[in-house]
Amino acid sequence: MTLSIVTVNLNNAAGLRRTLESTFGAQAGFDDWEQIVVDGASSDGSQDVFAAYRGNPHLGWCASEPDTGVFNAMNKGAAHARGDWLLFLNSGDTLEPDVLAKVFANPIDADIAYGDLTIIKKSGPVTKRYPPPERIKVWYFLYESLPHPAAFISRRTFEKAGGYDESFRIVSDAKFFLVAFSGGARLKRLPMAVSRFGTDGISFNPKFGGLHRAERRRFLSAAFG
16 A cells, blocks of 8 residues: 555544545545544544544544554554555644645655645645755754655654654654654655644644743754754
């Protein structure tokens, strides 16, 4: 199988519905993918959202059970994935229509292929554009990262980097990209917006700003001194 889309969810039935509508209902021209759903024992009926796709050939492993956090759930989904490539598209994030056919129109000669990310702000959508690989050096990760909802990660690279560090609550994806890049992962920029990302998650919540900064200091200090 080419691609596994891993979606984690906790009490966000409406967001999960949007995500699955963007994968099951809006990806013509590419069929070699599966949708994995890792639900953290939601109490809002989220299970009914993915249960509605039972029998669909694209529905892969699904579970609704307690976890220890978003990155534990993402690692769990990756462990059950069958695809050569992984895309972590969490509840509320959505794929651009028919984007998978464009991404996989040709073989990806890289370990991580990333596109642009449309961020849905209260003031309206803003597309964040990422630099080409030749402009990304290790110091890039001091200030920026790559967009996990718009990054296709080879399974081999994900496993080599050790997956997501579950000791972090917010920035484990940023640490993962730094570890993968430092370990020699080859990058490719996709000339398109891949997905849409909302700002209602923990990483954008001012309440968790102190934790966000502390976690970044922790992994950056270990990497850069």
